[in-house]
Amino acid sequence: MLNGKKVLLGVSGGIAVYKAVALTSKLTQAGADVKVVMTDHAKEFVTPLTFQAISRNPVYTDTFDEKNPAKIAHIDLADWADLVLLAPATANIIGKIANGIADDMLTTTLLATQASVYVAPAMNVHMYQHPAVIQNLHTLESWGYRFIEPGDGYLACGYIGKGRLEEPENIVELLEMDTNRTSQWKDKKVLITAGPTREALDPVRFFTNYSSGKMGYALAQAAMENGAEVVLITGPTTLTPPQNVTTIEVSSADEMFEQVTKHYENMDIIIKTAAVADYRPASRNNHKMKKQQGPLTVEMERTRDILHYLGQHKKKQFLVGFAAETQDVKEYGRKKLEKKNLDAIVLNDVSRKDIGFDSDQNEVLFMTRDGKEQAIEQNSKRNIAKQIIQLIDYELRKD
Known part of the structure; x- marks a missing residue:
């Protein structure tokens, strides 16, 4: 699966x-x-000539060494790569990338690339467990970087523990497997909704809910990594949209309805994780409402049921809903699956x-219209998203 792939290997100093x-x-x-x-530190261990002889390509070490005057080297390299692999990735290079530092050839190239980036850490076990390193790894993960976990064993420093660079043959095997996976949905168009909506009462107040959008963003990332062309329609969140995903920001339920129905016809798969408001104020004040004596009564009206609309107008699309419940989760989920004419539903107990809501963890039950149930045990929302995508893929292939 790597035959013909352009791989940019970043080597840092360990x-x-x-x-x-x-x-x-x-x-x-x-x-x-x-x-x-x-990096300069990497050259302290092995000379560039060694890599040049094996790769049969020039080795890049200096941002200002422009080998071709017609091109800016780090931009040209960034555009050239199909994938970028950092191996070994030291604590130092991980920290630089996570904080946007670009002070050498490798870090400037990483900031410029749009290719998938794989990180293979290698360091002392205590360094790997340091809170700063853990935080930097989480930052890179949130940006869509992929990790090749280090192994356990005897380290060069004399310690025994986690921190050894994964063996080369295993890294190649993992890249081949991932390259195969990223071609699974290369012809698929996927629409994902995420986050809450806001329903305005006046210019400074609104009704909303606790949805963070994390599950929807993780699903958008996972679908993109599976090779799909992804459109993410999101309510207000503090999250950074995944790279290489078309992101459309909305605020209200009406705006969400407009954008979803606009793109619906051309989609193959729809995953609706957004927590869209069921009700909104019947009237919106144009000026800030002033505090008054006594209680305040706000008349509410129903918003349009987006998922029900999609189910009624479904043609070739595979439609997946989410049900966030606090009791009788399976019972309410099954009713929603049938009532909304869904192909599958994901249930979670909020x-x-x-x-x-707002947790980085999730635990869900994937339920299909033919009665099949698959429990996904508690894990990070990113890993839950990957498993949901694979379950959807299985259902598509089954048909």
Whole structure:
């Protein structure tokens, strides 16, 4: 699966650089076209000439060494790559990337690339467990970076624990598997809704809910990684939209309805995670409402049921809904699945604080219209999203 792929290998300065030499060899044997970018510290362990001899390509080490005057080297490299692999990725390079620092050839290239980036950490076990490193890894994960976990064993520093760069043959195998996965939905168009809506009462107040949008954003990322063309329609959140995903921001239920129905006909798969308001104020004040004596009564009216509309107008689309419940989760979920004419529904119990709204964790039940149920145990929303995408893929292939 790597045959003909353009792989940009970023090598930073740790003792595991010697494994990066073997990794370059394994990648070229798999048919990849490999170009190597080295940091100054990496050159302390292995010379650029070694990588040049194995990759049969020039090795890049200096931002200002423009090998072709007609091109800016770090931009050209960033555009050239089909995928970028950092191996070994030291605590230092991880920290730089997570904080947007671009002070050498490798970091400037990483800021410029739109290709998928894989990170293979290698460091002392205590460094790997440091809160700063953990936070930086979480930041990169939220941006869509993918990780190749280090192994456990004897480290160069003398410690035994997690921190060894994964073996080159295993890294190549993982890249091949992921490359195969990213082609699964290459002809699919996926629409995902996420986040809450806001229904205005006056210019400074609105009704909303606790949805953070994290599950929907994770699903958009996972669908994109599966090769799909993804449109994410999102209510107000504080999240950074996934790269290579078309993101449309809305506020109210009416705006959500307008954008969803606008794109619906051309979509193959719709996953509706957004927590759209069921009710809105019947009238909106043009000026800020002043405090008055006594209670305030606000008349509410129903918003349009987007999911019901999609179910009634479904043609070729595979329609997936979400049901956030606090009691009788399966019973309400099954009723919603049937009433809204869905192909599948994802159920979660938001009464639980460990997996409820705004949590980074989730635990769900995937239910199909033919009665099949698949429980997905508690995990990060990113991993839950990957499993949901694979369950949807299975249902599509079954048909």
